[in-house]
Amino acid sequence: MTDGTYTTSVRIDAAPGDVFPYLTDAALVVRWMGDWADLDPTPGGKLVIDINGVPIRGEYLVVEPPHRVVFSWGAAGSDTLAPGSTTVEIVLRPDGDGTLLELAHRDLPAEELPRHGVGWSHFLARLVSAGAGRDPGPDPWATA
Amino acid sequence: MLRALAEPQRRRILTLVRHGELAAGEIAEQFDITHQAVSQHLRVLRDAGLLRERRDGTRRLYAIRPEAIQSVREFLDELWPASLRRLKSVVEHDQRRAGEDRR
Numbered sequence: 001m002t003d004g005t006y007t008t009s010v011r012i013d014a015a016p017g018d019v020f021p022y023l024t025d026a027a028l029v030v031r032w033m034g035d036w037a038d039l040d041p042t043p044g045g046k047l048v049i050d051i052n053g054v055p056i057r058g059e060y061l062v063v064e065p066p067h068r069v070v071f072s073w074g075a076a077g078s079d080t081l082a083p084g085s086t087t088v089e090i091v092l093r094p095d096g097d098g099t100l101l102e103l104a105h106r107d108l109p110a111e112e113l114p115r116h117g118v119g120w121s122h123f124l125a126r127l128v129s130a131g132a133g134r135d136p137g138p139d140p141w142a143t144a
Numbered sequence: 145m146l147r148a149l150a151e152p153q154r155r156r157i158l159t160l161v162r163h164g165e166l167a168a169g170e171i172a173e174q175f176d177i178t179h180q181a182v183s184q185h186l187r188v189l190r191d192a193g194l195l196r197e198r199r200d201g202t203r204r205l206y207a208i209r210p211e212a213i214q215s216v217r218e219f220l221d222e223l224w225p226a227s228l229r230r231l232k233s234v235v236e237h238d239q240r241r242a243g244e245d246r247r
Contacts, residue, residue, distance in 0.1 A: 006220045010228040014239045032230040
């Protein structure tokens with residue numbers, strides 16, 4: 001991650017206007033990421049998503065329906081991904097009848113990080129992403 | 145490896161040893177389940193490559209393997225593509241249902 005940016009994209013068979021609410025409405029966000037969310041999709045509004053006990057914290061920075069949303073991103077208690085320390089931009093472009101969603105996660109820390117404690121919360125987070133389509137349910141140990 | 149992680153008590157074991165080595169007995173003390181059950185969990189974690197086991201006399205000591213802790217890059221590689229695949233699937237599913245409702 002030499003340039004500090006991670007990018008990925010996906011094509012969705014739905015118009016940008018139909019996709020956009022899934023980036024800003026807490027009830028819709030939790031259907032694809034995390035198990036609980038509290039979102040205020042206005043510039044400066046909070047973005048709180050718990051991903052299997054990993055407390056993701058940030059703020060919406062840019063909200064331009066139905067094409068673009070930018071929010072800061074970090075994990076509470078994490079030194080390597082401190083809340084608000086990184087930025088995620090999601091752009092929705094019309095692509096035929098559908099949408100090309102492009103995600104750029106910027107301002108990421110350099111790869112050379114002390115092993116100790118690095119990404120512990122991330123380690124748990126992978127459980128969620130690995131369990132695509134499966135609801136992991138509440139994790140009683142996640143906050144222990 | 146993910147199966148090893150799918151069990152909450154095993155995840156808790158990993159959080160216990162993340163800052164340093166612990167003996168099997170010290171780990172077991174943290175749980176209400178039998179020592180035998182804890183040993184079983186330790187074995188699964190060791191076999192999955194998440195824990196390193198070392199013998200010190202009669203004691204068995206466990207530490208997390210550095211390889212088990214991901215870099216930020218690996219974390220994002222896991223998080224975003226899988227999340228976006230779910231987003232695609234959820235939106236398209238909802239669109240199909242909305243389309244059917246309109247008919």
